Amino acid sequence: MFWVVLLLLAWAVAGAACTRLCLSAVRAAATDPDAGRGHDLTLYEAxxxxxxxxxxxxxxxxxxxxxxxxxxxxxxWATVVDPRGRDEMERTVIGAIGPGGQSPIAPVRTATAAADPVRGLADGLVRAGLAVPDGTGSTVAAGVRQVxxxxxxxxxxxxxxxxxxxxxxxxRPLVALWFALPLTLTLSCLVLARIEVHPYAHWASPAGQRRLGALARHTGRSAAGDDRAFLTSVAVLGVHAVGEPDLRAAFAHRERHLDPGSGQGREPDH
Structure with a gap:
């Protein structure tokens, strides 16, 4: 009879996860379609x-x-050439690099991502209805991971x-069939989510996804080689999606924990 207890547990896990996914999809579909209308995304917001x-x-x-x-x-490694930041984000990066003017990129990226200007940017997007609150676990992406x-x-x-x-x-084949039922439920939910609500956005609300789509279409009409078009591609796709090997290599290095007295791994001064 112990297999029955396991079967009930399997149904409970599958039912709870699928219910959360369905509720997340319903909440996403019910968001205000006018949220963020007239809001032109900055590159940082994108x-x-x-x-x-x-x-x-x-x-x-x-x-x-x-x-x-x-x-x-x-x-x-990142090396500061001009120590005067032109906005809060740039000043945060320069501060994360430190007074020496040189630092590995990985810790700079981590420190900047956790800084107040980025949190303020996120709060503003949430208030505008373009982003979802972090850590709520209520997004479709979170629901898909749970299923x-x-x-x-x-x-x-x-x-x-x-x-x-x-x-x-x-x-035993009949026992396996009983367990196949909750497994089929979870797999069916994943298939429906893939068809109906893919791609699964972790940060953007449905309104935010629409604004990103409009930005991407506008960028596609921009002239090739244009700096703003290039930076928009970085914002939307990430550095690993752009066609510059040197840039991808710079961001490919993970943060290394080295003996400060060893002198190993330090980038020579430029």
Whole structure:
């Protein structure tokens, strides 16, 4: 009879996850279609809606590098050329690099993403109805992740039930069929979500996604090589989607924990 307990647990997990996903989809569909109307996204706002705080930090670094006020080396280091930031984001980046004027990019990106200007940007987008509050777990993306997790749990519970020693009241193929029902429920929800509400936005509300779509279409009509078009691509797609190998290499380095006295891993002064 223990397999019945596992089956009830599987149904509870699958039902709760699918219910949360459905409620998230309903809330997303019920959002104000006029939210953010007339709000022209800045590049920082587009970066946040596309990739969150880390994307804002990346965009700021790339923007300063394009203006030759910051050097981004392939080895993953940033060097300040012009220490005068032109806005709060740039001043945050310069402050994160530190008084020495050089720092690995990874910790600069992390510090900038967690700074007050980025949090203020996020709060403004939430108030405008273009972004969803962070950490609520109420987005469709969060719901999809929960249903995926539920599918794994149901499959694991079914495997435990089938591998349990001792006799059961039902043949094992029939036990497997019982567990296939909640598994089918979770997989069906994932398929419907893929069809109806894909792509799953983690940061942007439906209104924010529409504004991003309009921005991307406008950028597509911009002249090739235009700086703003390039920065918009970075904001919407990320640095790894642009066609500059040196830039991708600069951001590919992970933060390394080195012995300060070793001298290893330090980028030579430019």
């Amino acid at each position: 970066a946040f809606l596309s990739g969150g705080p880390a994307r804002v930090a990346e965009l700021t670094l790339v923007s300063m590098a394009r203006q030759r006020r910051l050097l981004l080396a392939r080895t993953g 995926r997790g539920a599918a794994v749990i149901v499959a694991a519970l079914g495997a435990v039930a089938l591998l349990m020693p001792g006799p059961t009241e039902l043949p």
